[in-house]
Amino acid sequence: MAIKRRKISVIGSGFTGATTALMVAQKELGDVVLLDIPNMEGPTKGKALDMLESTPVQGVDSTITGTSSYEDTKDSDVVVITAGIARKPGMSRDDLVATNAKIMKSVTKEVVKYSPNSYIIVLTNPADAMTYTVYKESGFPKNRVIGQSGVLDTARFRTFVAQELNVSVEDVTGFVLGGHGDDMVPLIRYSAAGGVPLTKLIAPERIEEIVERTRKGGGEIVGLLGNGSAYYAPAASLTQMVEAILKDKKRIIPTIAYLEGEYGQHDLYLGVPTILGGDGIEKVIELDLTEEEKAQLDKSVQSVRNVMAALPAE
Ligand SMILES: NC(=O)C1=CN([C@@H]2O[C@H](COP(=O)(O)OP(=O)(O)OC[C@H]3O[C@@H](n4cnc5c(N)ncnc54)[C@H](O)[C@@H]3O)[C@@H](O)[C@H]2O)C=CC1
């Protein structure tokens, strides 16, 4: 049988969705379908066509199609969900929960109907609770429903550390644990530059400032943009996750994963280090935590559980 290109559908053609579609196509990961609600069909088709017309210049053979019909997403290998509302200055991600939970449910029904074997990656905020909502609604196994927070949060941390040390971002590694909120837990003990622990390179007070900036990294961009939230780094993060799955790379990266006892948590989606490969989340990696790290993680878990308690009833 002829080998076919992979198919990636991106639901929501706003800032994050459109940017993800472009980045995924530029990496030639497969053919991309960009979907939004019927009211947005014109702009969605327009963005997709504009991106498609960039492919000859870029030298990539990925198609990009804009649509408002789920028929066009049929048999996707990976579906990325970015549909929903974004926060504005003065709002927290948690303020989006009621509206976006409804959107997650309706989107998931269609994704399951048309792409029953897909891997779903959820970006929509509040991301931990929205990934949980999609998991429950889909009935998919836990490895096939994955949320995005840690690649982005870690990328922000790595950016700030590289700036501080004036070294390549490539050589800085880090791990951010916990919910995608201001209580997230950047794990300094597991962070390094060129393999050298950060604690040997940066003074504790500066590390604390970098941690604080990372925690509030989303809010910093919201404040600067004035009318929406970050999209370039989020799209790059989603693209890395799509690539890890489609190329079965078995990347060790933090994702929002379903926990059944790991880190002492049950029935919860939370940001943790995972192995992401051809079967989605192939493993949750459990790190040893100090008492202080555990306390920080517990605080973050409590914040996620508070948001989950605000999820609309079935
Ligand atoms: N987890 C993370 O790290 C990040 C999460 N986000 C979240 O991603 C979401 C999207 O952000 P942006 O793209 O900037 O927002 P945006 O407002 O630019 O785009 C959202 C799009 O979703 C569409 N949409 C709404 N309901 C829909 C439905 N039922 N079906 C299909 N499409 C629908 C809208 O028409 C709009 O085009 C927000 O909730 C934001 O908070 C954004 C950045 C990072």
Ligand SMILES: O=C([O-])CC(=O)C(=O)O
């Ligand atoms: O801050 C927001 O609302 C969007 C987001 O999750 C991020 O950029 O980390």
